[in-house]
Amino acid sequence: MATQTKPILHGYFRSSCSWRVRIAFALKGVEYDQLPVNLIKDGGQQLTEEYKALNPMQQVPAVEIDGITLSQSLAVIQYIDETRPGPRLLPADPKARAQVRMISDLIASGIQPLQNLYVIQKIGAEKMQWSQHFIDRGFQALEPILKQTAGKYCVGDEISMADICLVPQVYNAERFKVDVGKYPTIKRLNEALLEIEAFQVSHPSRQPDTPDDLRA
Amino acid sequence: MATQTKPILHGYFRSSCSWRVRIAFALKGVEYDQLPVNLIKDGGQQLTEEYKALNPMQQVPAVEIDGITLSQSLAVIQYIDETRPGPRLLPADPKARAQVRMISDLIASGIQPLQNLYVIQKIGAEKMQWSQHFIDRGFQALEPILKQTAGKYCVGDEISMADICLVPQVYNAERFKVDVGKYPTIKRLNEALLEIEAFQVSHPSRQPDTPDDLRA
Numbered sequence: 001m002a003t004q005t006k007p008i009l010h011g012y013f014r015s016s017c018s019w020r021v022r023i024a025f026a027l028k029g030v031e032y033d034q035l036p037v038n039l040i041k042d043g044g045q046q047l048t049e050e051y052k053a054l055n056p057m058q059q060v061p062a063v064e065i066d067g068i069t070l071s072q073s074l075a076v077i078q079y080i081d082e083t084r085p086g087p088r089l090l091p092a093d094p095k096a097r098a099q100v101r102m103i104s105d106l107i108a109s110g111i112q113p114l115q116n117l118y119v120i121q122k123i124g125a126e127k128m129q130w131s132q133h134f135i136d137r138g139f140q141a142l143e144p145i146l147k148q149t150a151g152k153y154c155v156g157d158e159i160s161m162a163d164i165c166l167v168p169q170v171y172n173a174e175r176f177k178v179d180v181g182k183y184p185t186i187k188r189l190n191e192a193l194l195e196i197e198a199f200q201v202s203h204p205s206r207q208p209d210t211p212d213d214l215r216a
Numbered sequence: 217m218a219t220q221t222k223p224i225l226h227g228y229f230r231s232s233c234s235w236r237v238r239i240a241f242a243l244k245g246v247e248y249d250q251l252p253v254n255l256i257k258d259g260g261q262q263l264t265e266e267y268k269a270l271n272p273m274q275q276v277p278a279v280e281i282d283g284i285t286l287s288q289s290l291a292v293i294q295y296i297d298e299t300r301p302g303p304r305l306l307p308a309d310p311k312a313r314a315q316v317r318m319i320s321d322l323i324a325s326g327i328q329p330l331q332n333l334y335v336i337q338k339i340g341a342e343k344m345q346w347s348q349h350f351i352d353r354g355f356q357a358l359e360p361i362l363k364q365t366a367g368k369y370c371v372g373d374e375i376s377m378a379d380i381c382l383v384p385q386v387y388n389a390e391r392f393k394v395d396v397g398k399y400p401t402i403k404r405l406n407e408a409l410l411e412i413e414a415f416q417v418s419h420p421s422r423q424p425d426t427p428d429d430l431r432a
Contacts, residue, residue, distance in 0.1 A: 055357075071322070079313070098292070118353070141272035145272055
């Protein structure tokens with residue numbers, strides 16, 4: 001597919017959903033530009049009318065690509081997978097694809113939404129316990145599923161969208177002081193994936209908008 | 217694809233995620249068996265060890281199909297789409313597919329998880345206001361997106377996974393007394409979709425486990 005211009009990622013260094021998209025671009029070897037949206041500064045730059053036109057949910061990421069604007073990270077990742085050459089992000093076999101999507105959605109619908117900024121702002125003072133509770137609840141379900149599906153990575157021995165979802169969720173878990181050591185399969189997979197360059201270059205500690213004190 | 221046995225849907229009549237899967241089966245003309253899981257009775261039948269083996273997230277739906285067990289409704293729907301004949305549930309064009317997934321994920325990750333039973337049980341007495349707040353927030357974003365993508369249905373003139381997500385979410389909105397009339401595109405699409413047989417036969421008011429007083 002001919003692409004005239006580089007995709008633009010509107011994201012935030014620490015957003016786990018932005019990180020997912022960065023990993024997908026890196027795995028596919030797609031060059032892109034980043035336009036950081038600071039979720040904290042000025043009361044939240046995602047709340048401006050200008051940004052709302054890109055993503056009415058007032059969340060990151062939003063991606064301008066091939067003349068359209070997409071939000072929702074898994075929709076973006078699957079669009080990248082279906083239109084760009086390079087390694088598949090979903091396996092060819094329908095059952096394995098379904099397992100990849102099941103694991104991805106368990107994280108993207110079952111865990112992450114409950115730590116979204118606009119949710120924990122509403123929770124207020126108890127946000128740490130709230131987040132820990134739902135991450136632990138999700139990881140308790142994810143661990144036995146991964147025990148069945150994983151090889152070297154989440155589903156078999158090929159990197160997939162499931163891995164793209166796992167690593168940023170573990171990063172979030174650590175931010176909220178969840179003891180990831182309780183989940184040996186999750187821990188092992190996360191460590192293996194963090195050895196891979198696409199997961200390293202996309203890491204929150206290495207982005208254009210990473211503050212100096214959090215920079216690797 | 218040869219299938220020896222009918223798929224089994226473990227679901228609950230009023231669960232919006234179970235309804236999504238029922239719509240997909242109905243649109244594809246796939247016969248399946250239902251094994252109801254009562255989320256209220258006996259403290260919640262989804263919490264048993266037996267059910268936990270089917271879906272460690274202790275949620276409905278879980279689907280036994282082609283020798284595997286899947287949870288997460290969008291993973292199930294896309295597996296059904298990729299392995300069964302009948303009308304496509306995702307369009308052939310990659311950009312339209314991405315829009316279908318964006319709308320589906322906006323609902324499945326951005327709205328529905330915040331009304332999940334295990335979440336609102338934790339919220340307690342304020343669950344009505346909490347649910348209204350997040351449904352309104354999501355519909356305020358969904359309305360301008362659908363204004364751009366919709367034809368007769370959510371994306372163009374073909375029924376897709378986006379429609380499968382929309383109708384059960386509107387049903388939830390009505391349960392939580394959200395004024396859907398504020399969202400004219402959502403309202404119009406929902407009304408058009410409820411005319412279609414696959415959305416009618418799968419409706420919460422017509423399931424094997426629908427209580428008599430809620431039966432249509």
